[in-house]
Amino acid sequence: MPEGEMPKEVAYRMIKDEMSLDGNPMLNLASFVTTYMEEEAEKLMTESFPKNFIDYEEYPQTTEIQNRCVSMIGRLFNAPVSPGENAGAVGTSCVGSSEAVMLAVLAMKKRWKNKRMAEGKPCDRPNIIMSSAVQVVWEKATRYFEIEEKLVYCTEDRYVIDPEETVNLVDENTIGICCILGTTYTGEYENVKAVNDLLTERGLDTPIHVDAASGGFVAPFVVPELKWDFRLPHVVSINVSGHKYGLVYPGVGWVVWRSAEYLPQELVFNINYLGADQASFTLNFSKGASQVIGQYYQLIRLGKHGYRAIMSNLTRTADYLSDSLEVLGFIIMSKKSGEGLPLVAFRLPHLEDRQYDEFALAHALRTRGWIVPAYTMAPHTKGLKMLRVVVREDFTKNRCDALIADIKLSQQSLEQMDHESIKKQQEFIHKHHTASSKATHNHPKYRKENHSLQGKTGKTHAVC
Numbered sequence: 463m464p465e466g467e468m469p470k471e472v473a474y475r476m477i478k479d480e481m482s483l484d485g486n487p488m489l490n491l492a493s494f495v496t497t498y499m500e501e502e503a504e505k506l507m508t509e510s511f512p513k514n515f516i517d518y519e520e521y522p523q524t525t526e527i528q529n530r531c532v533s534m535i536g537r538l539f540n541a542p543v544s545p546g547e548n549a550g551a552v553g554t555s556c557v558g559s560s561e562a563v564m565l566a567v568l569a570m571k572k573r574w575k576n577k578r579m580a581e582g583k584p585c586d587r588p589n590i591i592m593s594s595a596v597q598v599v600w601e602k603a604t605r606y607f608e609i610e611e612k613l614v615y616c617t618e619d620r621y622v623i624d625p626e627e628t629v630n631l632v633d634e635n636t637i638g639i640c641c642i643l644g645t646t647y648t649g650e651y652e653n654v655k656a657v658n659d660l661l662t663e664r665g666l667d668t669p670i671h672v673d674a675a676s677g678g679f680v681a682p683f684v685v686p687e688l689k690w691d692f693r694l695p696h697v698v699s700i701n702v703s704g705h706k707y708g709l710v711y712p713g714v715g716w717v718v719w720r721s722a723e724y725l726p727q728e729l730v731f732n733i734n735y736l737g738a739d740q741a742s743f744t745l746n747f748s749k750g751a752s753q754v755i756g757q758y759y760q761l762i763r764l765g766k767h768g769y770r771a772i773m774s775n776l777t778r779t780a781d782y783l784s785d786s787l788e789v790l791g792f793i794i795m796s797k798k799s800g801e802g803l804p805l806v807a808f809r810l811p812h813l814e815d816r817q818y819d820e821f822a823l824a825h826a827l828r829t830r831g832w833i834v835p836a837y838t839m840a841p842h843t844k845g846l847k848m849l850r851v852v853v854r855e856d857f858t859k860n861r862c863d864a865l866i867a868d869i870k871l872s873q874q875s876l877e878q879m880d881h882e883s884i885k886k887q888q889e890f891i892h893k894h895h896t897a898s899s900k901a902t903h904n905h906p907k908y909r910k911e912n913h914s915l916q917g918k919t920g921k922t923h924a925v926c
């Protein structure tokens with residue numbers, strides 16, 4: 463911290479110039495998070511900067527707007543509506559789906575523990591069943607809350623859970639099953655209905671949590687007939703990221719329970735300030751109101767018709783990119799025609815004489831301004847590598863054509879190089895075009911870890 467002050471214009475220019483060294487968010491095809499909002503939405507969000515969302519007494523209308531959002535999202539996910547104290551969806555806004563997942567896992571664990579204690583049975587060994595392709599927040603949740611992971615591994619030709627293998631892992635200590643509506647790697651929807659039906663068939667009352675972080679604002683508009691939500695009786699909770707296909711700038715997620723029955727009362731605290739009584743179930747306390755306001759703006763501004771138009775257009779663009787890459791000889795790993803998220807996961811065909819891999823191609827594209835991530839897939843896929851392009855609202859067909867052209871040029875350039883030259887180029891790009899080599903915030907003690915799936919197997923912890 464400097465000893466003295468500086469003019470505001472100088473401080474602004476210093477920071478702005480430094481931030482210009484960041485990448486262009488619109489060319490960051492690694493990210494699911496929203497990179498465009500309308501000017502009116504930005505204005506509303508800016509006007510909400512001073513508001514601390516948790517202050518229900520001072521900002522009652524902001525609280526009401528959050529509750530409306532929860533109600534809209536609950537209805538979008540077909541939450542049952544019936545009379546009674548426990549009837550109707552309950553939920554809350556969160557700081558992204560990471561907090562939402564943590565809250566859902568806490569609720570499942572507490573409900574399971576209460577049931578076991580009431581039955582006089584031990585409750586010291588909870589476990590949860592999930593795919594090996596889960597986002598890293600699920601590994602964090604199990605580690606932080608001391609829950610055993612039961613993994614359903616992907617294979618070389620199956621990138622989602624196998625429903626039968628999943629249900630076979632259920633035992634008396636299982637607090638729940640995680641099903642993903644749009645995996646991070648290939649965007650494929652896991653078969654929630656098949657898992658639900660197998661549980662019913664075997665007479666098991668195991669709850670399902672659907673991680674709809676990416677697909678919750680896509681599937682209802684593109685494939686409304688797909689049953690993955692509260693229409694299935696075993697689905698008790700769902701999380702969704704408002705800042706992904708919910709079309710809000712980064713910082714908002716949502717978690718919804720089908721009814722109050724599935725959110726244990728002892729996890730909820732009442733905030734009573736100057737007589738304003740409001741239930742609170744969050745990991746943090748203070749947070750800005752801006753993202754909630756941004757979400758409400760999008761919900762009422764676009765409506766179902768607007769979301770349907772945007773998501774259908776993104777799906778068409780993804781299909782166009784997928785078809786174009788297939789013509790170039792790539793193997794497409796993602797689903798088309800709305801059967802998965804609007805993204806394209808692809809890999810190079812196996813050729814003995816090719817000198818470059820997916821990571822080399824990603825590095826080559828980086829020099830042309832594109833951030834197209836290369837990943838090592840989930841364990842048990844024999845080190846399968848892949849590239850992934852997320853199609854967002856600002857990824858136009860013109861930009862898509864520019865990307866295809868640059869992929870062709872990058873391939874042509876790599877094909878003219880030998881293995882040693884490619885290796886040297888990658889090292890140069892990694893040193894001068896990426897931030898990871900210059901990172902100073904990562905303490906040496908934490909740079910190498912062997913407790914996560916990434917540390918144990920080499921699986922890439924993908925960015926959302």
